[in-house]
Structures are given as structure tokens and as C-alpha cells.
Amino acid sequence: MLDATKTAQRPTHAPSDHPKVAAEKVGVLLANLGTPDHYTYWPMRRYLNEFLSDRRVIDYSPWLWQPLLQLIILTKRPFSSGEAYKSIWNEEQGESPLMTITKDQTAKITKAMQDRYGDQVMVDFCMRYGNPSTKSKVRKMIDAGCRKILFFPLYPHYAGATSATANDQFFRVLMDEKWQPSVRTVDPYYQHPLYIEALAQSVERAYAKLETRPDILVCSYHGVPKRYLLEGDPYHCQCQKTTRLLKERLGWGDTEIATTFQSKFGPEEWLKPYTVEEVARLAEEDGKKNIAVCAPAFSADCIETLEEINEEIKESFEEAGGEHFTYIPCLNDDDAHIKALSAVIEENLNGWLD
Numbered sequence: 197m198l199d200a201t202k203t204a205q206r207p208t209h210a211p212s213d214h215p216k217v218a219a220e221k222v223g224v225l226l227a228n229l230g231t232p233d234h235y236t237y238w239p240m241r242r243y244l245n246e247f248l249s250d251r252r253v254i255d256y257s258p259w260l261w262q263p264l265l266q267l268i269i270l271t272k273r274p275f276s277s278g279e280a281y282k283s284i285w286n287e288e289q290g291e292s293p294l295m296t297i298t299k300d301q302t303a304k305i306t307k308a309m310q311d312r313y314g315d316q317v318m319v320d321f322c323m324r325y326g327n328p329s330t331k332s333k334v335r336k337m338i339d340a341g342c343r344k345i346l347f348f349p350l351y352p353h354y355a356g357a358t359s360a361t362a363n364d365q366f367f368r369v370l371m372d373e374k375w376q377p378s379v380r381t382v383d384p385y386y387q388h389p390l391y392i393e394a395l396a397q398s399v400e401r402a403y404a405k406l407e408t409r410p411d412i413l414v415c416s417y418h419g420v421p422k423r424y425l426l427e428g429d430p431y432h433c434q435c436q437k438t439t440r441l442l443k444e445r446l447g448w449g450d451t452e453i454a455t456t457f458q459s460k461f462g463p464e465e466w467l468k469p470y471t472v473e474e475v476a477r478l479a480e481e482d483g484k485k486n487i488a489v490c491a492p493a494f495s496a497d498c499i500e501t502l503e504e505i506n507e508e509i510k511e512s513f514e515e516a517g518g519e520h521f522t523y524i525p526c527l528n529d530d531d532a533h534i535k536a537l538s539a540v541i542e543e544n545l546n547g548w549l550d
């Protein structure tokens with residue numbers, strides 16, 4: 197609650213001083229990871245620098261890590277990752293697919309919330325790294341009269357490198373605000389029945405379009421260093437549970453679905469099996485020549501799915517003798533996904549709205 201003694205020193209940006217503010221609102225701030233402004237060297241370098249300097253993502257001592265990052269990694273990776281981004285870029289809108297999809301999700305969730313609550317709720321999105329920044333969107337919500345903000349990291353699973361760092365940033369930028377909203381953050385939703393339902397429907401829809409049923413569905417999750425799991429990060433267990441719940445909902449057997457981890461970075465061991473190796477092994481050793489791959493840890497298609505899975509990992513499968521590779525897109529702005537995310541939001545707004 198607000199301290200009445202502070203109202204006398206309300207800053208000029210305080211919501212009630214804002215000429216356009218007619219009534220108090222509740223803000224729902226969706227947050228995704230972030231994406232470069234462009235695939236050329238400097239925007240790529242700025243984005244990777246911010247991302248890879250986050251100690252929630254890479255926890256090495258900055259004394260060791262920063263020289264390596266600044267002098268070696270950031271001289272090369274902006275070029276190689278930039279090429280990958282170029283191959284998937286949405287040239288028409290001048291942005292990456294992650295940005296386009298996040299905007300589409302936000303528009304649909306806004307509509308769902310307005311149908312339910314009218315103008316009492318304001319929905320917007322921000323990114324953990326790059327633009328639009330968490331700071332700019334928190335400020336925008338406060339200026340628009342949001343006295344309560346629900347912060348929703350768009351990751352089904354909780355990892356230090358994703359949800360936790362998004363939350364860190366949210367609370368960090370709030371420290372700079374004089375006019376404090378009351379806040380809530382959303383829990384991971386990897387076992388929400390509507391999320392599992394949306395995943396299952398996306399698999400069923402994809403399978404229904406195929407002439408021959410794939411031998412196996414590979415659920416490829418973004419990896420993290422194995423050490424993070426051993427040090428207590430819950431991400432790995434939550435991914436395993438998602439695959440199990442999906443398998444149960446689909447009514448499949450153990451041999452029809454697998455869990456793998458992708459996007460290994462650096463020399464350390466990451467969560468295994470690595471998708472890129474496992475798809476080759478499935479083709480070569482298990483004779484599974486027809487596979488489908490989905491990516492349940494990503495709420496939106498991005499470089500890691502459109503380029504890494506659908507180009508690099510597909511190539512690894514085909515080089516090992518695989519014949520049919522089907523990539524099942526992320527849930528993106530599917531109606532079932534919007535329904536799931538809206539339900540999660542409504543559950544978290546409990547008691548905040550009439």
C-alpha cells in the first residue's frame with residue numbers, strides 16, 4: 197500500500213499527475229528474452245554483449261569471463277550469429293521472428309483481456325535484453341496509471357538463465373521508480389493443463405498433415421550447463437515432466453517420444469542428450485528415418501528453432517541417413533496457446549480486479 201506521507205513528494209511522472217490517466221489500471225507485462233535490432237555486426241554485438249554479460253546466464257567470474265567475451269567471443273560470434281539471423285529475418289517488418297511473434301501474442305492477449313476486463317487492464321511486452329527494454333515498459337505502465345503490475349516471463353519452465361533473470365531485471369528497474377506499483381510475478385506454467393493441451397494439439401495437427409507417421413517425436417528443449425542442474429536449478433526436471441505430461445495426454449508409449457537439449461555454448465558439459473547428436477544417433481543406430489521435432493521450452497519461434505532446429509539439426513539428421521524431418525512450430529499465437537496464457541494471467545490476477 198502507498199505511504200500517505202509520501203504523496204506530498206509525488207514525482208512529476210506520477211500516474212495521478214498524468215493528464216491522460218482517467219482511472220487506475222492493472223498492467224500485465226509479458227517478457228521474452230530479447231533479440232538483436234538487426235543482424236549486422238554492431239547490433240548483434242550489443243545484444244550478445246548484454247546477454248552474455250548476464251551472470252545468471254554465464255556465472256564465471258567477470259575477471260576471467262569479460263576479457264574472453266570482449267576480446268574473442270564478441271569479435272567472432274556477431275558475424276556467425278548474424279548470418280543465422282539473416283537467414284530467418286522478417287525483412288518485411290524489419291525485425292526478427294521472435295519480435296514479430298511476441299507482438300502478435302501481445303495483440304491477441306490484449307484482446308482476450310479487454311474482452312474479459314475492459315479498459316481496467318493494460319497488456320504490453322518487454323524484452324530482458326535489448327529493445328523494448330523492461331525499464332521503458334515499466335515506466336510506460338506506471339505513467340498510464342497502472343498501480344498494480346503482473347510480470348509474466350514467457351517461459352514455461354523456470355531457469356536462472358531465463359525467468360529468474362527477467363524477474364531480477366523487473367525488480368531492478370522498479371528500484372528506480374519513485375511511484376511504486378504493487379507487483380506479482382507469474383510462476384512457471386510447464387504443467388498447466390491448457391499449455392499441455394495446446395502442445396498436444398499442435399503435435400496432433402502436424403501429424404494429421406503427414407503422409408507417414410513419424411517414428412518418434414523429439415522434444416528439444418534449450419539446454420543449460422549441467423552444473424546448473426547439479427547446483428539446484430529446477431529447469432531440467434520441469435522439462436522432463438513436460439514430455440511425460442505430453443506423452444500421457446497424447447496416449448503414446450515411451451518409445452514414441454524423447455527429451456533432448458540443444459544450443460550448447462562453450463566447452464562445459466550441458467544437459468544431455470544433445471539434440472544435434474541424438475537425431476543422428478536415432479537415424480544411424482535406431483533406424484528411425486522419419487522423425488518430428490518440437491520445442492516446448494520456447495513460447496515463440498526464434499533463432500534457436502527456425503535456424504538451429506530446422507536447419508542445423510535437420511542437416512545432422514539427414515547426414516546420418518535420416519529421410520523425413522518435420523519441425524513442429526512453437527505455439528506462437530495459436531488460439532490454444534493464447535487461451536492457455538490468458539488462463540495463467542487470469543489465475544494470477546485473482547483478487548486484483550472485480
Ligand SMILES: C=CC1=C(C)c2cc3[nH]c(cc4nc(cc5[nH]c(cc1n2)c(C)c5CCC(=O)O)C(CCC(=O)O)=C4C)c(C)c3C=C
Nearest residue numbers: 229230231232253277294355357358418420461498499500
Ligand atoms: C550461453 C549461455 C546460454 C544459456 C545458459 C541459455 C539459456 C536459455 N536460452 C533460452 C532461450 C533463448 N535463447 C536464445 C538465443 C541465444 N541463447 C544463447 C545462449 C544461452 N542461452 C545465445 C548466445 C543466443 C543468441 C543466438 C546465438 O548467438 O546463438 C533465444 C532466441 C533469441 C532470438 O532472437 O531469436 C531464446 C528464445 C532458454 C529457454 C534458455 C534456458 C532455459
Ligand SMILES: [Fe+2]
Nearest residue numbers: 229418459500
Ligand atoms: Fe539461449
Ligand SMILES: [Fe+2]
Nearest residue numbers: 459499500504
Ligand atoms: Fe543456437
